[in-house]
Amino acid sequence: MIRSTHLPLIVTLATFVLAYALCAWQYPSMLSLRVVANLLTDNAFLGIVAVGMTFVILSGGIDLSVGSVIAFTGVFLAVVLRDTTLHPLMAFALVLVITSAFGAAMGSIIHYLEMPPFIVTLAGMFLARGAAYVLSTDSVPITHEFYDALQQVYWKTASGGRFRLIGGVMIVTFLVGIMVAHRTRFGQNVYALGGGSATSRLMGVPVASTTIGIYAISGGLAGLAGIVFSLYTSAGYSLATVGVELDAIAAVVIGGTLLTGGFGFVAGTFFGILIMGLIQTYIVFDGTLSSWWTKIVIGGLLFAFILLQKGLTWASTARRKVATGFVTPS
Amino acid sequence: MTDERRPMLQAKGISKFFPGTVALDNVDLTLHGGEIHALLGENGAGKSTLIKCLTGVYRRDSGRVLLQGKEVDPTLTHHSQRLGIGTVYQEVNLLPNLTVAENLYLGRQPMRGPFVDRRRMNTQARDTLRDYGIQIDPAQPLSTYSVAVQQVVAIARAVEMSGKVLILDEPTASLDHEEVQLLFSVIRRLKDRRLAVVFITHFLDQVFDICDSATVLRNGQVVGRVDLATTSRNDVITLMLGRQLAAQVRAPKPKAGGNTLLQIEGLQKTGMLNRFDLSLNEGEVVGLAGLLGSGRTETANLIFGAVKADQGKLTFRGKEIQLRNPRDAVAQGFALCPEDRKTDGIVGELSVRDNIILALQARQGWMRKVRRKKIEAIAEHYVRTLDIRLANLDMPIRLLSGGNQQKALLARWLATDPNFLILDEPTRGIDIGAHAEIIALIGRLQQDGMALLVASSEMEELVAYSNRVIVLRDRTQVKELVGEEITSDNIIRAIAADPQVEAAV
Structure with missing residues (x-):
């Protein structure tokens, strides 16, 4: 039995399968494990940050600060590793605390001052970007043997594809995200908030701690994405990852989550990421197309998914079940 | 556990004040x-304020609440829930997604381990709901079920969490007859489980159908506690609508002798108003009587064009007119003071002066600004003649009291110099002094030759100023009273008497 709430997820999956089939039909080599491995590696940081964004959007909010937080994390790590003798693991822990606290602070402002998340996280976006500039305006290379060690962690397939550590981090993040969203009380509260914050309050949902928790998760995952990005590029640059928050939002929506909150799945976001990565890979394979075609196709997909959501909302209100479930009072 | 005599919940001497009014006394x-x-009680009688004071949405200003003999003071909704007081509102307060x-x-x-046991949750939900008489798949989203089912789920949640007192605030307002009966069967089961159930509704049929006793509120005061088995509908309606005003106001009632101003034929809209006919003369006041939900406000809105009618012919001064929206109505010289002045009337942040001038400016069109001097003159004129009490026009x-807000709203429409003024509950929620002034004003306007249609739930008020009274029941025009026939008793009799329907139920 297919539930109407599952339909966007199914559509996302079908889109991915169809898109991959089309790509493979034109370029059979795209079926190789090497392409799959690169898909995971190249989109690792985006995927991680999109998990946090899924929670935020499910609750009916938005987080525009994550792109800047990733850049800040990269610059912070690069500067700390250049100027101090702190071990990278300590630096990782430190930056995760900072970014989570930053998210929690934004969540508190959103809740206690009753401000729209758009404006609060927009301010957060400028703040984090500004803080990155203050640390360094140049691209700072990261050279540390621990980084080299981490970058050498991979599982090589027979065909020469490399499943790297950061791809694995993304997959683990998704798995944990799925469990938290669908199997814990916190996750239920996130969905409840997305269904209506006034009603949630009446039903006894701890709105304050849930809101703060959601933005802390988003901030923390942006920090983790920053760590992964610094492993991916071996540098920290304050101008990096501009607009990544919008890519993450796009992935969430293509993944079938309703922008108004309350409906959607973390797993959908995973396929949203893969679809976006696939488009990019296709353009690389083609070689003649401008990379801007990525944006155009993603734009078209977004429109299609927004229309689909509208249609589903309309359809689900149109065919409401009548009170047939009643049994006669005995 | 509890002995039979001890009440489940007892509220004593609850008072609640809002700026300018005493909501509960x-x-x-x-x-x-x-x-x-x-x-029971009409709008503004204090029913919902009382409920909110009991459930902790509002803090009461004085009084005590005893739950099974123990004093309680809930400050949050889920606090009162934990104490045992559950509430279900007309709007289903659940999450459709x-x-x-x-x-x-x-929440429970x-x-x-750390994870929600979905399988157990679904089986438990299925079993619980079966006790409430509905058999549905609890793993489906709530929004896939009808409002009646959602209402039962809301009741089930409230009862399972609270289990002592269940407050139902207009739970049947959006249900059809069959669904109401299903809901009632659920409520009767709860009665058998020894819950104390509070039922708020404006459908008297349903009250007599299911309730054992009633408390009647009017203007924030308890006017009676009755045993419904030994009380007639007439007595209950008399309690609800009151007759305390008779001694206070007896405005002179000029004879309506003008020409026919407005003729309404066959005005109707499905679900809002059945066929409505009215012929209105200049200088005539026609009252619209009926209980809440009988179609008073709907009639006013349909005539004014605020809601588009399915059909109906309006003839104004011998010419047929089309009112597609309120602008058309205003252009003809109509004016409407709406029932809910907080949401439909005043613009709270604007100054008193701007509020008074709003309708006149709107009629002139935004391009032609009313001159500052004229604005000043108009505003001051009405503040003086209507005796609006304020610190200054800015x-x-x-910040004004309810009565003064109402007078400022009246001033807004009087400034447009209307031929036909519709007042919907002009005296709701204002103190007794302002009340008398507004009634006197209606008399003055009538003498000036204006035609008025006044919808009101206050019998005595209608008796005081109406030349004719039209009684509505169940969205139908059921009786027209003229001249000497207009008495509270006759109006109440017309509202209550319902031989066919009573025979049918």
């Missing part, structure tokens, strides 16, 4: 387990 309420108690089971168990899900209108 020394109200007592007693509820027994296994009893369905109706809370979650499943039925998730709604039922939100059965857990297995203060935001929301």
